[in-house]
């Protein structure tokens with residue numbers, strides 16, 4: 001499968017170039033960065049630390065997707081929305097790992113999936129987090145609507161620009177699904193000042209940023225006299241990249257539409 005890596009000089013882009021080189025059935029077709037990026041003209045393999053691979057980082061997206069089967073995209077919300085339109089026009093697979101989307105961005109990506117793109121989108125592409133989401137959903141369902149308070153805690157490196165993380169929101173969605181409620185109606189994304197006591201039935205989020213932390217998430221279910229904590233610690237960005245490449249290979253022969261990592265991993269049953 002011929003893959004285009006978008007944001008090839010970024011933390012995830014470089015990891016993806018390496019993982020694609022290690023994956024049977026996947027080849028790097030093109031590597032893209034934004035206009036004006038200092039990475040333009042560099043060899044994508046050298047940039048990824050795996051030695052020269054002959055793929056020069058460019059910014060011409062039309063040239064990049066010509067002859068490609070899919071795009072893997074860990075960039076920024078506006079970039080991913082635009083790319084979903086390209087994927088729809090060309091009938092391509094588009095794996096979206098980007099986080100920080102607003103509701104209207106999600107709508108635009110959904111429209112692209114209804115117009116010819118085969119999109120796999122997830123706030124976290126790792127096997128571990130998607131399994132954790134299944135466990136969180138089960139726990140929230142088993143514990144009922146209000147006996148336990150649910151809080152999602154996350155920590156990431158100091159360069160991260162969005163909060164709460166895509167994973168925290170994914171885990172919050174799983175908890176809300178288990179409780180049979182809409183997260184958007186019950187999320188408390190920040191607290192500051194005299195907040196008053198905790199409102200029953202809410203799902204809270206707390207965000208930590210610092211150093212080089214790859215990604216740590218805990219869902220805390222706090223009851224009277226006991227507390228359950230379900231956690232995932234990411235130690236290497238390769239877990240996300242391997243998930244994204246697996247998603248692209250899985251999506252290659254799927255009809256156009258919007259899929260999640262739970263679909264890819266068969267965790268929806």
Ligand SMILES: NC(=O)C1=CN([C@@H]2O[C@H](COP(=O)(O)OP(=O)(O)OC[C@H]3O[C@@H](n4cnc5c(N)ncnc54)[C@H](OP(=O)(O)O)[C@@H]3O)[C@@H](O)[C@H]2O)C=CC1
Pocket residue numbers: 006007008009010011012013032033034035037074075076079096097098099100122123124125126162166240
């Ligand atoms: N779903 C998942 O499993 C994971 C998701 N992520 C998410 O992926 C995203 C990227 O994370 P990370 O790699 O750490 O961030 P980086 O900032 O390291 O990488 C993003 C890259 O995209 C580039 N970029 C910006 N605009 C364009 C454009 N128009 N065309 C092509 N490339 C562009 C950036 O260039 P420049 O710096 O020059 O602007 C940068 O090189 C974030 O939203 C993050 O939350 C991260 C890890 C796992």
Ligand SMILES: O=C(O)C1=N[C@H](C(=O)O)C[C@H](O)C1
Pocket residue numbers: 099123124156160164165166167168214215216
């Ligand atoms: O920005 C990151 O680094 C990460 N972003 C994703 C998120 O927002 O949850 C996934 C992972 O935790 C790393």
